[in-house]
Amino acid sequence: MSIKIMADSASDLTKEYFTKYDMEMVSLTVHLDDKDYEDGITISPKNVFDAMRVGKSPKTSQVSPQTFKSIFTSYAESKQTLIYLAFSSELSGTYQTAKMMESEVKEEYPDANIYVIDTKCASIGYGLVVLHAAKMAQDGKSAAEIIEEVKNHSLNMEHIFTVDDLEYLYRGGRVSKTAAFVGSLLNIKPILHVEKGKLIPLEKMRGSKKLLGRMIEIMEERGGNFENQVIGISHGDDLERAEKLADMIKEKFGVKEFVIEYVGSAIGAHSGPGTLALFFLNKNYK
Structure with missing residues (x-):
């Protein structure tokens, strides 16, 4: 029986990817207008960004323990291997919840091949x-091979991104009120990255004209062998700018394959419209 890969909606992959690769998806919850929505299923990123543009503040919550327990139990009972790759534990409690439920299920099914x-x-x-x-799962690789490569891939995945308005990150507790106010006042556009799963400010730039060029410079400084990589770009309802960045990268590095998608509803609720993010493997990846 083949190995099943599971991910949550903070991967910002559309349902088409989950169908194509026969993967399981679990959704984070987005709270908007006193209603709860399933990220990636019953609400679209566009809905969230449009709401934020008119001053609404959507909230998010992690995947429920019961959801994990139910899925893990079904895989344990059917004796199928499940590898759940979780959203960063520094940005959500979803990983910790999944680990708890993995332990619970393995008390009842000690031989369950479930990995979180x-x-x-x-x-x-x-x-x-x-x-x-x-x-890798489709190619028939073992669970041990997949897990080892996932750890290598994850460790060396660069996240370089910018936001249009620091106010959204302030609301999500990512920057101080002063930084958000001064940033808006001076038209400062931050460049941030993810380090050990946490959001870390990298640089600040005045205005947005030089922003894309600087993101590509950082890409060149940190990565390599781009023509043999799949490069990721996500955007907060700004496909035009995402495609412009892709064209610039293609021209400079000869990249053949991109994954360009919306920043999903759950992450977008914190980063806001106008977010632009770039993802690639760094020089340490072997």
Whole structure:
């Protein structure tokens, strides 16, 4: 029986990817207008960004323990191997919840082949790790081989991103009120990255004209062998700018394959419209 890969909706992969690679998906919850929605299923990123543009503040919550327990139990009972690749534990409690439920299920089914891995990644950076694992599973690789490669892939996945308005990150507790206010006042566009699963500010730039060029410079400084990589780009309802960035990267590095998708509803609720993120493997990846 083949190995099943599972990911959550913070991978920002559309349902089409999950269908194509026969993967399981679990959804984070988005709370908007006093209603709960399943990220990637009953609400679209566009809905979230449009709501934020008119001043609404969507909230999110992690995958429920019961959801994990139910899925893990079904795989334990059917004796099928399941590898759940989780959204960064530094950005959500979903990984910890999954680990708890894995332990509970294994008390009843000690031989269950269920593995829960913290990718320390987010958005399409996480999505690229998931797709790589899914392709390995389709190629008949063992669970040990997939897990080892996932850890290598995750560890060396660069996340370089910018947001249009620091206010959204302030609301999500990512930057101080002063930084958000000063940033908006001076039209400062931050460049951030993910380090050990956490959001870390990297640089600040005035205005957005030089932003794409600087993101590509950082890409060149940190990575290599781009023509043999799949490069990820996610955007907060700004496909035009995402495609412009892709064209610039293609021209400079000869990249052949991109995954370009919306920043999903759950992550977008914190980063806001106008977010632009770039994902690639760094020089340490072997």
